[in-house]
Amino acid sequence: MSDIIFFLLAGMGLGSLYAMLGAGLVIVYRGSGVINFAQGAFAMYGVFTFDEARRNGYLRLPWFDFLPTYSLNVPVDIKLGDEGVSSPVAFVLAVAMAVMIGLMAHFLVFRPLRSAAPLGKVIGSLGVMLYLQGVAQNNFGGTGRQPEAITPDGVFDNFLGLGKAYPQGTFSAIVFAIVMGLVLWGVFQFTRFGLATRAASSNEKGAVLLGYSPQLLAALNWVIASVLATVAAIVLGPTGGSLTPVGLSALVVASLGAALIGRLQSILITVAGGLSIGAVQSLLVFWSSDDWFPNFLRSGARDVVPFVVIGVVLFLRGKKLPLRGTVEEKRLPLAPYPVRIKQHMVIWSAVVIVAAILFEGAGARSVFSLALVTSMIASILMLSMVVITGYVGQISLAQLSFAGVSAFVMARMMADGSTTISNPFPVSGPGLPWPIAALIGVITAIVVGIIVGLPAVRIRGVQLAVVTVAFAISLQSLYFENQSLTQLSAGAPASVKPASIFGIDLKSIGDKGLKDRPEFVIFVLVVLLGCIALVANLRRNGTGRRFLAVRANERAAAAAGINVSRQKLLAFGIAAGIAGVGGVMLGFNQGDVSSAGFVYQASLAYLAFAYLGGITSINGAVVGGLLAPAGFITVLSGYFLRDANIQDYTTIIGGMGMVVTAIQNPNGIAPTLQPLFQHLGRWLRTARGAEWGAAIKRLGPVFVLGVVIGYLIWPLRVDTYSKFWMPLYGGFLALFIRGIYKQARAGGHAPVPHGNTPTPVSAGAAPTPVEVG
C-alpha cells in the first residue's frame, strides 16, 4: 500500500507539467476558442531557449534564414556571450521569447483564423506545432538535452514515512503547479481582466461592455498560456529526464486529457486532472513489472492512460446527434464531383511510366524514381484523408497509424522465423505469400479503423481530432514499439519480402542498390490508380452522397433516413483500408517496417500536405502527394537548388504552408490550379501559329524577366546552383505567378465543376506541374 502511495506521489512530478500545460490549454480555449495542439511546442521552444542561453550563450530566434542570398541574411542567432549566461538572465530571455511566440501565434495565426472552420483551426495549431518543431530541430538539434534543474536537487529520505527517498525537485514541482493553479484561478476569478475574459468566451459583447477589446483579451490569453508553458517547462521539465523537441511537443496529449477533465473551463480541475494522470501513469509503470500485469501492456501502459481518459470523458459527454440550435460550424470547402477521371488517369499514367523508364539508371537523376514512388504512396495515404476528413468531415489524426498497423501485420504474416541482414533476431510467423499477408494487413487496419471510429459516433470536430491523436500515440507505444507483440528487439525493423506477380519481380531496389526499378514504380502507380478509382466511384455513388450529407448536416441526414453513426464507421473503415494499402506499399518500398515511420507526427505531416493540396478532392491528394516530405517536388527542388538543403526545411515549410493555407485558401492548392491548367489545356489544343505568336508576345517579357531575376539571384547565394536551371526556373515561376495573379484579378477562383453533367469544356493534358515548387 505504501508503495502505491509513493508511486502515485512520484508521478505527480510529470503530472505537474501536464497540469500547467493543461491550464494553458484551458486559458487559450476560453480566450479564443482554439484547442492549441502547439502548447507542448511552446513549452519546448521556451525551455530550449533557456537551456541554449545558459549553456552556450546563444539566443536563437524562432525562424530561419529564408532569403536565398549570401549578402542579405535574416538574423537567427544572437550571441550573448562566449560562455553561457546566468540562470536569471536566461530565464528572462526565455520568458521574453514566450511572450513573442504567444503574440505571434495570436496575431499571425489565430486572429486571422478566428472565424474559420474547426478543421482550419486544428490545422492552424498543428501548423504552429510543426513549424516550432522544425525550427527547433534546426536551431537546437534533434537530440535530447538535460537542462539543469532550477529546483532543489536533494531528496527527502523517508518521505511521509513511506520508506523511500523522494526527490525534492518533484515535491517543489507539485507545490509549484498547485500554487500556480490557484494564482491563475484567482486572477481569472477576481480581476477585471479575468471577468472580461470569461464574459468574452460566452459572448464577445460582454467583454466590450467591460471596456476590453475581445482581440486584446485573446492576445493576452495567448501570451499567458505561452509564458505559463515556458515557465512550467523550465521549472518542471528537467524532472522528467532528457528533453527532445518532438518528445516535449507530444506532452500536449496528456495535457489535453487534463484539460478535458476540466471541461476546458476550470483551471483548478484541470490542474487536479493533470496531477492525477501523472500519478496513474507512474503507478501503472510500477505495476507493470508485477507478474499479474498483462505482458503485452507492459511497455505501453502509461501512454494509454491519456487516451483512455480522453476517450471516456468525451464519449460520456457526447451526443449521437447534435442538439437543435447547436451553433452551426463553418463548413469545409466543397467536395467537387470528379469528372474526366479516365482521361486524367491515362495521361498521367503515360507520364509516370515514361518517367519511370527514363530515370532508371540515370545517374543523379535516378533519385526521381524514388521521389515519384514516395509521392504516389503519399497520395494513397492522403486519399484516405480525403475520404474521412474531406468527405465525411471527421478530423482523424491517426491515418498513418492505420498504415502502420497494416504494414506491421503484413510483415509479421510474411515472417517465417528466419533472420535477415537488417534484423538478426528471428521473428516467428506463418510465412504467408505477399498477397495474403497484405490482405490480412489491410483487413486488420480496417478493423482497427472502425474501432477508432467508434468515438466519432458521439464526438465531433476538434474533440475527435484529440481522441485520434491520443489513439495514434497509444498505438505507437502499445504495438509498434512493443517488443512483446512485434518480437523486434532493439529497434530492429521487421523485414518485408518483395512482391511479385506473373513472374515479374516487384522489388523496389535494383541491382545497383538504387530504388529506381520501373517495375516497382508501375506497381505503385497501378495501386494508386486503383485507390483513385475507388474514391472516385465512392464520391459519385450513393455512399458518397450520404457521406457528404453527414458532413453537411447530421440532423438533416438522419431525417433523410441516413444512419449517421453507420456512415461514420463505414468511412473510418474505408479510410483505414486505403491507408492500410498505403502502409503495405510503404512496406514494399522500404523493404522493412519500423516504428519510426509511423510515429504520430507522421500523420500530422501528411495531413498538413493533404490540406495544402486540397483535402476535399482527389486532385488535392495527388498534389499533396507531390508536395509530401521527400516527395517529387522536394527532390526536384533539391536537385536544382542543390546547396539550399530544402529537405531541412520540409517540416517548417509544411507547418507554414498549413497556416497560410488555413488562413488564405482553405480549398487548398488543387482547386486553385485546376482552372489554370484547364485553361492551358484548352489553349494548347486549339492554338495554331497565330495564337502562339500572340502568346509569345504577351508572355515573353514576363518569362525573360523571370530568367533575368533567376540569373541574378543565383550567384548571390551559392555557387553550385546550376547556371542553366535557375534562370529557367525563374522564367517558369514568373509565368506561373502571372497566371495566379490574373486568376485572382479575374474575380477569385473559377467555380469548381459540379453536378452529374461534365462541364462542356474539357481540359486535356495539363503539363507536369513542375513550376508548382
Add this chain to the structure above:
Amino acid sequence: MALLKTYDMTVRYGGLAANADVNLEVPEGKLVGLIGPNGAGKTTFIDAITGFTNVSSGRVEFDGHDLEGMTPDRRAHLGLVRTFQSLELFEDLTVRENLLVAAEKPTWWSFIVDLLRPPKTSAEHEARVAGALSVLGLDDIADRLPMDLSHGQRKLVGVARALAAKPKLLLLDEPAAGLDTTESQLLGQHLRTFLETGTTIFLIDHDMGLVLNVCDYIYVLDFGKIIAEGTPAQIRKDPAVIGAYLGQSAGEAQAKAGEALAARTAAAASDASEQAPDQGGDHV
C-alpha cells in the same frame, strides 16, 4: 384509421414542459395542421415524433408501430419524414443529389458496390426524384447547388427532399415561412396534390391563410398544451384560439397575425363564405 397517434406525450426540457400531455391524431390521407404562437412547442412536437428529442412520458404510435426508442433514421424508413424549420439542406450536393440521398434506401453491402462500380442510380430512384422535382417545379434548378438558390427555392427543395423519401406521413415545419403570398398559395395547392397521391401531411405554419385554407383538421398548441382542435371553421371561431393569439406579447409579427386572425374571424362570423387571402400571418 389513424396513421399517427400520440398518447399523453410529454417532452420536458429541464423544468419546462415544451409538450404537455399532447393527444393528437393524424388520420390517413388527411392534411392535419398544428398552429400556435412562438415557443408553443410545435417544433418540439415534430422533434419528439421523429426521434430528435426524447419523449419524457407518454407514447407515440405510427402505422401500427410503437416508436419508443427508435432512432430518427429508422423512423424515416418507416415513412415518417420531416422537414426543418431552419433550412437544413446538404450544401455540398446539388439539388438532385439532395433528393437522391433521401430517395435511396441503402443495404449493408451498398458501399461495396459503390466503391467498385462507376456512378449509377437506379431507375426507380431517378424516377422518384424526377417526380418530386417536377411536382414542385424545380426541374430547372436540379443541377444547381443549394447556395445558389433563393430562399423560397431552398424551402421548396426541403419539401421536395422529404417527398423524394416516399413518406407515408410528411411532417412540414413552417414550409411557408419566408415565402411571399403567391408562393405560399402555390405551396398550398402542391400540398393538396400530394394528398391525392396518397401522402398524409402534418403541417405547422404561422401563415393562417395557408393553414386555414388547406387543412382538414387543426390543432392549436399553446405553452405545450393542446388548447383547441377542430375543422378550420371551428378553429376560426374558437375563443381559446383568439385568446392565445391576442393574449401573448411575443412581438409585432405575432400580434399582427393575431389581429389579422381576429379580423378574419369577425369577418367570417358576418359572412361565412368570405375567405380573404391572408397577408398578416406571414411570419419570418
